[in-house]
Amino acid sequence: MLSLTTGLLPLLLAGLLGLTGAAKAFGANVVRTAPKTALARLLSSSERAALVLRVTGWAELLLAGALFAVPGSALPGAATAVLGAGFLGYLGYGRARAPQASCGCSASEDAPVTWRAFARAALVLAGGLTAAVARRAWWDALVDRPFASAGLLATGALVLFALSADLDRWWLLPLRRTRLRVFGHPLTGGDAAGEVPVAASVELLENSLAWQTAAPVVRSALLDHWESDGWRILHYSGVHGEGEAARPVAVLFALDAAAGRDTPGDPVIRVGYVDADTGAPVAVEELRAAPSRRSLRLVD
Helix, strand or coil, rough: HHHHHHHHHHHHHHHHHHHHHHHHHCCCCCCHHHHHEEEHHHHCCCCHHHHHHHHHHHHHHHHHHHHHHCCCCHHHHHHHHHHHHHHHHHHHHHHHHHHCECCCCCCCCCCCHHHHHHHHHHHHHHHHHHHHHCCHHHHHHHCCCCCHHHHHHHHHHHHHHHHHHHHHHHHHHHHEEEEEEEEHHHHHHCCCCCCCCCHHHHHHHHHHHHHHHCCECCCCCEEEEEEEEEEEEEEEEECCCCHHHHHHEEEEEEEECCCCCCCCCCCCEEEEECCCCCCCCCCHHHHHHCCCCCCCCCCC
């Protein structure tokens, strides 16, 4: 198995370098992504960064061709190992000096450098060193053990695929969407399908006209919540009256328990006020005397 692996490594490396090299050498995204890379900061120029990415892409294409055509030669493997070492040094610089910048490894991702970029560069380094000492052509390995070779190539391709952040849209995002469809969204907080989180109801309420109308009375964050007959009741505390006549009041908002931000139309929200001491309803007209909130001074 070891000889089979070393024999097929040049083919895997050729495929990886061919894809990333073509993206840099011919991709239309190079000019757009170059300013977002750590390379632009290293060179203090987006134009120079784009040029270096193009040149690196051509170098990768040449190495891919050499690994594919002359797998038994030490020179392509050694050059690939040097390229991998250079990638690791560049990624270390980017992570230390520009942690929010992308690496530009495939000229199409905008995400910051993560462990996956380091792992892929390390594989290029290790694979290059292995290919430099290998003396068996990849086509000999395919002929001698075709089924084992196919399985090994498929496994290696999947590993490289998983380590490429720019390919997440092809497998990771669909996988996450499937998980949400099967197991539900983690923010639902319950077993009932389609249950709207309380935080979503609060956000919907605080962006409504009903909240703006009752805001001068409200004096607290959400205190309690419960559901009744399809309504979600949100309980806040407040104050009505002025001076010595000021009394605490419970402010109750009722809205559709199934309403969320994606629900079409404006939600129906009912507002009720209850005297906190007597439990008697408070008329809306009485709330006009509610003391206004004082603005806090900002200290310089």
